[in-house]
């Protein structure tokens with residue numbers, strides 16, 4: 001375990017976090033990967049990296065929430081995707097030799113050698129690991145901060161039973177909150193959002209993720225809980241990029257959602273329908289602002 005100048009009781013931290021995530025998932029016949037709505041191709045990899053920069057911009061460049069002391073020496077990122085969050089976090093941590101490690105159930109979006117290389121600094125290893133399964137021993141009691149972002153798209157509704165010690169920073173965007181500042185709401189926006197909500201409810205997923213993460217962390221005995229909602233509202237410089245982000249999320253999420261809800265028979269057919277709807281959404285945005293909200297929940301738990 002790393003040396004910290006503030007009290008961080010991280011006995012079996014990662015181990016317990018595992019139980020936490022595991023308890024969110026219905027461990028029945030449908031496996032986590034079966035219910036992942038997004039693809040992992042080159043287009044999605046590019047979208048994840050662009051999305052990262054957008055989310056960081058909405059949060060005023062607070063990659064690590066300001067309520068967490070900055071003398072962190074070790075971080076695990078669960079469901080790391082391309083590892084882009086870890087790469088950026090390494091640039092802002094005062095400890096340049098901090099121990100960083102990414103985990104994901106799939107290496108499809110990793111660099112070919114499964115590590116992020118940084119000139120003059122140690123590389124960041126990326127492991128293939130299903131966070132619902134026990135971690136190898138070398139990762140137990142090792143991390144000062146566990147970070148999770150956008151994992152609930154694949155987590156089923158369950159109450160939490162067990163909680164980690166130490167810091168957790170869990171970030172979720174409410175994908176179903178696609179909206180603009182137009183009143184009344186444009187029918188196309190309602191239709192796109194409803195497809196995703198219905199698909200998530202059909203699959204037993206969390207359509208209202210930031211609220212749910214906050215409720216679960218509050219109920220779990222954490223202290224120093226912070227729930228911050230970052231928004232594009234009032235950030236005129238993010239107007240164009242917010243619209244592009246929503247456009248990208250709609251293209252990525254709505255076609256598989258329409259297949260789940262039965263609105264389309266195949267993903268190819270759904271993509272064609274969504275093309276038209278997204279074009280309509282973009283036209284609507286000629287006179288309306290796309291709005292995006294992004295929830296960050298931080299908690300600390302002592303033994």
Ligand SMILES: C[S@@+](CC[C@H](N)C(=O)[O-])C[C@H]1O[C@@H](n2cnc3c(N)ncnc32)[C@H](O)[C@@H]1O
Nearest residue numbers: 032079080081104105106129130131132149150
């Ligand atoms: C929407 S992406 C977010 C990636 C990254 N956290 C980010 O914000 O850029 C969700 C990621 O979670 C991963 N994932 C889903 N289920 C997982 C599991 N059971 N264990 C580990 N990773 C998982 C997916 O493979 C995917 O890379």
